[in-house]
Amino acid sequence: MGKVISKELVTREQIQEMCRRVGREISRDYQGKDLILIAVLKGAVVFLSDLMREIDVPLTIDFMSVSSYSGTKSSGVVKIIKDIDQDIAGKDVLIVEDVVDTGLTLRHLKKLLATRGPASIRLCTAFDKPDCRVVDVDVDYIGMSIPNEFVVGYGLDYKQLYRQLPYVAVLADDGKD
Numbered sequence: 001m002g003k004v005i006s007k008e009l010v011t012r013e014q015i016q017e018m019c020r021r022v023g024r025e026i027s028r029d030y031q032g033k034d035l036i037l038i039a040v041l042k043g044a045v046v047f048l049s050d051l052m053r054e055i056d057v058p059l060t061i062d063f064m065s066v067s068s069y070s071g072t073k074s075s076g077v078v079k080i081i082k083d084i085d086q087d088i089a090g091k092d093v094l095i096v097e098d099v100v101d102t103g104l105t106l107r108h109l110k111k112l113l114a115t116r117g118p119a120s121i122r123l124c125t126a127f128d129k130p131d132c133r134v135v136d137v138d139v140d141y142i143g144m145s146i147p148n149e150f151v152v153g154y155g156l157d158y159k160q161l162y163r164q165l166p167y168v169a170v171l172a173d174d175g176k177d
């Protein structure tokens with residue numbers, strides 16, 4: 001069965017508004033700090049690029065790439081495919097994700113980066129699916145909560161496609177064989 005974009009869930013305008021609001025919150029909280037935004041590849045790239053332009057305190061950016069869970073999902077162990085390029089000791093780290101679903105990816109990344117001696121470490125996501133949570137993870141900045149549906153667009157993919165959509169949409173079966 002094929003897939004089709006079935007309904008627009010979050011509009012371009014809502015995304016813009018959400019980036020402005022989260023950017024304001026981060027700017028307020030990180031005054032005088034040594035902020036580094038770490039985006040989780042590839043999905044968070046679109047959000048990072050919008051969000052960083054709404055933040056008016058000095059910051060640097062870096063990227064990490066992780067594979068899906070190795071072994072069982074509940075182990076929550078994600079494999080690092082690409083690590084960040086810099087030392088984060090003493091820095092104020094903010095991990096930027098596209099969507100939090102089970103929470104396993106962010107929980108693992110936070111634990112891992114926390115071992116490297118940052119001054120602080122917080123989490124930020126464009127979208128949150130609170131109904132899908134398997135492990136507890138405190139997400140400090142949330143753009144928008146969305147229902148438990150598979151969505152694409154604004155960085156989110158299905159088989160690597162649809163990331164470039166400027167809105168978020170629900171992906172559904174097309175009903176054809």
Ligand code: IMP
Nearest residue numbers: 100101102103104105149150151156157
């Ligand atoms: P978690 O570890 O289950 O929280 O997984 C988060 C990751 O799963 C995200 O970074 C996405 O790459 C992927 N993901 C979760 N839900 C969706 C979705 O609805 N569409 C596309 N990717 C998703």
Ligand code: MG
Nearest residue numbers: 040043044098
């Ligand atoms: Mg992701």
